[in-house]
Amino acid sequence: MINWKNLDELTSYGELRKTKPVDLARVMTGDQGAARVANYQIPMGAGLVYNFAAKAVDDDILAALEKLAGEAQLSEKFEDLYNGDVVNTGEKRLVLHHLTRGQLGKDVIADGVNKRAFYEEQQKRIADFAGQVHAGKIANGAGEKFTTVVQIGIGGSDLGPRAMYIALENWAKKTGNFKMEAKFISNVDPDDASAVLDAIDVAHALFILVSKSGTTLETLTNQSFVMDALKKRGLDPAKHMIAVTSETSPLAKSSDYLAAFFMDDYIGGRYSSTSAVGGAVLSLAFGPDVFARFLAGAHEEDVLAAGTDVRKNPAMMDALIGFYERSVLGYPATAVLPYSQALSRFPAHLQQLDMESNGKSVNRFGEPLSYVTGPVIFGEPGTNGQHSFYQLLHQGTDIVPLQFVGFRKSQLENDVVIQGSTSQQKLCANVAAQIVAFACGKQNENLNKNFKGGRPSSIIIGDQLTPESLGALLAHFENKVMFQGFLWNVNSFDQEGVQLGKVLAKAVLAHETDGALTAYSKLLGI
Template identity: 80%
Template sequence: MVTWNNLDTLASFQDLKKADRVNLVEAMAGENGAKRVKNYTIPMAEGFAFNYAAKQVDDNVLEALVKLAKEAQLSEKFKAVYNGEVVNTGENRRVLHHMTRGQLGQAVEADGVDKRKFYVEQQERIADFANKVHAGEITNAAGEKFTTVVQIGIGGSDLGPRAIYLALENWAKKNNTFKMEAKFISNVDPDDAAAVLNSIDVAHSLFVLVSKSGTTLETLTNESFVKDALKNAGLDASKHMIAVTSETSPLAKSDDYLAAFFMDDYIGGRYSSSSAVGGAVLSLAFGPEVFAQFLEGAHEEDKLSMNEDVLQNPEMLDALIGVYERNVLGYPATAVLPYSQALNRFPAHLQQLDMESNGKCVNRFGERVSYPTGPIIFGEPGTNGQHSFYQLLHQGTDIVPLQFVGFKNSQIGTDVVIQGSTSQQKLCANVAAQIVAFACGKSDENRNKNFEGGRPSSIIIGDQVTPKTIGALLAHFENKVMFQGFLWNINSFDQEGVQLGKVLAKRVLAHETDGALKEFSDLLNI
């Protein structure tokens, strides 16, 4: 039987706090460091490897983490998720995003339907629609092919799909699967929509409106902006728009759209990239086969997350080490540092995924927790970040754990040799150097040039950014966040923290304000 207990009530957590701290500078020096790099690696799906040699753990700490995982019943709780139990207690819902990419456990029936069959049906409908667009069977009013697809959405309806599109854009062009350019409109700031509309030919553009409820203020505002632009161009907006929404929303059966594809309440926005939210835009941009490969990579990583052997479960171990850093070592933040320009928006997606999921101060029962929960997440691609915020990471007063992501090969397949090495070799050399520099530091009598070291990091190493590898990478972080939520005994699947601001904004727009809210409204000339 699964029990839900606060982290600080677990005996194994108290033992973990007593474990001797690891001196990372000593642990990573010389042959000791070489042995750690070889021994502290877990294989992942699609050729990835999770290496945690430069983390502040040793065999004793790992043993304590294994005991914590068992006492916290992490495997049993994940099993409850994929078997369709109601683990989203805040909204009294199942959590089924894993099922969009495959069946991990038993069949789950909800709302009178088999949910796996429902998700597959939507994928098949999207694939059929995308193929018809690409074949010129679905065209604009002039009978001409659509060349651009524009996603209108915010939060999870934008960040994940945008990050994945950007990750695969060059790969698709290199591999002849690039079908349509994709653009994204998210911010209610009119400059966002205007910039996109000014960069495209609206007559040859297909717009994807994404809103589960069909009532998201920012998204509907941007839809009106787009419809106005289509009207001004003499075009029928209903012939240029599709909707991704729930079957019960006002958008579901509207004549304003060429077609509507469905999601449901069991998939949160930040977990929705593998649903119709990502499926429509990515299938139109790259073809349904590429989206299917993305789902396959995610499913293969999901299967690894089922492994009850903690030391062979990369997501569970990554989560446990993160909780150790947050709740025992006291580190407040984590930097995600992909050494791949293709992943330039991936950290932004992970900010939402992690901070919206685990930015909670009450447990699953609404009781205040007495320990820190989700860390601050930030990041940029290397090597750009090295010339930005790495100064603080190397020599600042706070230690920030680091999660590197690196690839052995670029997407383009061509490179130049300059000063004896290729660009890709220089990129990989930088990430290898940074890991050791952060861990080992460098002594110098000039305190301004002294590096104390002891700055922990892990790295996920892959061969190349492809649809399957980006799917596996996404699943890794989704499942890591889930496991950490289990450890903190919080609900990682609702997001009440985004609601209050929306309510007050509506009051401002209705001019129902007083006090500070009225004064700020006046200052902003609303």
Template identity: 70%
Template sequence: MITWSNLDTLPSYKKMLSLKGQVKLAEVLGGSDGAKRVKEYSVPMAAGLKYNYAAKQVNEQILGVLSDLAKEAQLTEKYEALYNGEIVNTGEKRMVLHQLTRGQLGKDVTADGKNKRDFYVEQQKKIADFANDVHSGKIVNEKGEKYTTVCQIGIGGSDLGPRAMYLALENWAKANNTFKMEAHFISNVDPDDAASVVASIDLSKTIFILVSKSGTTLETLTNESFVKDFLSKAGLSASKHMIAVTSETSPLANNPDYMAAFYMDDYIGGRYSSTSAVGGAVLSLAFGPKVFADFLDGAAEADATAKNPDLLKNPAMLDALIGIYERNAQEYPSTAVLPYSQALNRFPAHLQQLDMESNGKSVNRDGAPVSYVTGPVIFGEPGTNGQHSFYQLLHQGTNIIPLQFIAFNSNQTGKDVVIEDSTSQKKLCANVAAQIVAFACGKKDENPNKSFAGERPSSIIFGEKLTPQVLGCLLAHYENKVMFQGFMWNVNSFDQEGVQLGKKLAKAVLSKNTEGALKAYAEFFGL
């Protein structure tokens, strides 16, 4: 039987707190056994990736306590309950089924009178058929011309994940001759966003994807109207240039204004939706259905590894539990995600939403306040750009901020040049290795300005090259990490009430139903 308990009620919690500060990175990495530790503190991931945590402030004793905590919190059992269709989203009283969009992990799950795995596979096939028809010229515009561009209109999870995935695979697809259509994204209700995108594309050869599960998202519908106005002025019909990704019960479903509609459901949260039709439509149109299918395979493989009850053989759970130790025992407030891959330049932005919207909670699953800290602040930028920006604070600032590097041995395009006896890619990798050791071991200097305290913990996820399968694995790894941490903190990682209040007040401002300070602020803008 599964028991949902607060973290501080678990038997091993106080023991974990007592181990704070036990490991000094300068000693374990800077000494003669440093190379041995780097080799041993490593776990295989899906898709050929590895998770290395040698530069984390943990040892066998701490890992043993974290393993005990994982068992006491029943992480494996709770994950099993999730993928078998139990209602784990207590706030909205819903199942959580994003894993089913990429594979079957357990028993059949039925909802709304349908086998949900079959439903998601059916939608994937419909998207693949549509994309193939567009690419072959079976589906064309008013003039019988092929479409060359796709543009997604959505916000939050309907934009951040799919945009990050597209950018991550764009160069790979071009290098591997699978690039089909250029993709653009409109998300911000700021009209300058839509205007700049519309001005940069050929409307007559563009398919717009309107993404809104409810069909009522204010920002998305506003941008849809903006685009429709441009289409109308260009003498183009929206029904020849728009498709919808929505739920079967939304106003967008079975609507003649769209040339096609593909469906998701209430069991797929926005920030977890990149492997559903939300990501499937744009990625299949941009790169072809095979690339999207490979992306799903990588995610499914990572989901399968997350089932392993052995903490040291489950990279997502291990990453999550080390994060719990850093947040609750060591009291580190933030985590920086640092991909040394330009292709992942928007991946940290996606992880900001995934992590902070999921676990930015101060009450537990039952609505009672928790007496410990929960989700950290997530931020990041690609290296080496970040090194010339905020790394100063990471190295010598007053807060210690744990780091997570992502790096690859090879770049996506295969293009490089030798300068000063090494390629650009080798210089990139050299910087990753140098930063890990610099953060961990620091450097003493008589000049305080040039002295580095070290003891900045980091982990690294690394592999040979960023491919669709690898990207799917990365995505699922972080989704599962966030899930396990939510289970540990006993919060609901699958609702987002914190985004609702501002929306309601904005509607009140627009309807002129305001008073007090809200009315005064509205008057700043003549509202």
């Protein structure tokens, strides 16, 4: 039987708090540090490895975390989730994004439909559509091929798919898998849509409108903006647009679209990159086979996350250590630092994934919590971040745990030797140096030059960023966030905090305001 208990009701949490803190600078020095690098790691999907040697944990703390994972029933709760239990208590919904990329447990029947079969059907429909677009069988009004695809969406309809596209764009060009350029319009700021429209050949552009409900204000506003631009160029918008929406939305059977592909309420926006939300744009940009490889990598990582042995479950171990840093050591933030330019927008996606999921102050039953929950997430690709906010990370008053991502090879592999080493070797050297510098520090009598060390980090290492490794990386963080939500006993799958601003914005536009809201509206010229 599953017991959803608050953290402070778990005996093992009290025991964890009594464990002796680790002197990270000491254990990461010399042979002891080298031994940790070899031993404190777990294989991930698609050839990736999660290495947590530079985290402030030891065997005693790991044993306490394992005990906590058992008492908190992390494996059992995940099993209930992928078998179709109503885990999203706030909205009384199933949580099924894992089913978009494979079957982990039993068949899930919802609304009289086998959901795995439903998601596979949508993927096949998208693949068939993309194939016809690439072959020129589906073309613009003049019978000419589409050369650009533009996704119109916001939040999870933008951040994840955009990050995934950017991650694979150069790889696809290098490997002959690049079919169409993709652009994204998300912000309701008209400068966003205008900039995209000015940068593309609109007559050869195919637009994807993404809105589950078909009523998202920002997305519909941008759709109207795009439709107006098409009409001004003498083009029929209905021959340039497709929709990704729910079967019950007003967009589902509209004549305004060439086709509609479906998602459902069981997949939250921030978890939707492996659904039709990401599938349509990625299949058009790179081809359905590349999208299938991306899904395969995600499923491989999901299978590991479903394992019950914490020492062989990278997402669960990452979640437990991150939980320890937040809830026991009291660190308020986590920096995500990918040493790969292709992952330049990945931290932005993780900001939404983590902070929208676990930024809660009540438990899954709506009761106030007496302890902290999710951390602040931020990040930039290395080495750019080193010349930006690393000063605070090295010598600031707060300790900020770090999550590095690095690859042995670049995607393009067209490197050159400069001063005895390649650019990729220089990049990797920076990763290694930063991990040790953060952990061990460097003593100096001049306090301005003194580095205390003790700054914990982990690294996910792979050979190269490919569709499979990208899928595994995405699924790893999705599952990490899920496990941490279980530990804090929050509902990681609703986002009530997003709604209030939307409601008030509608009131402003309808001029149904008073007080400060009216004053700010006048100040902004509304």
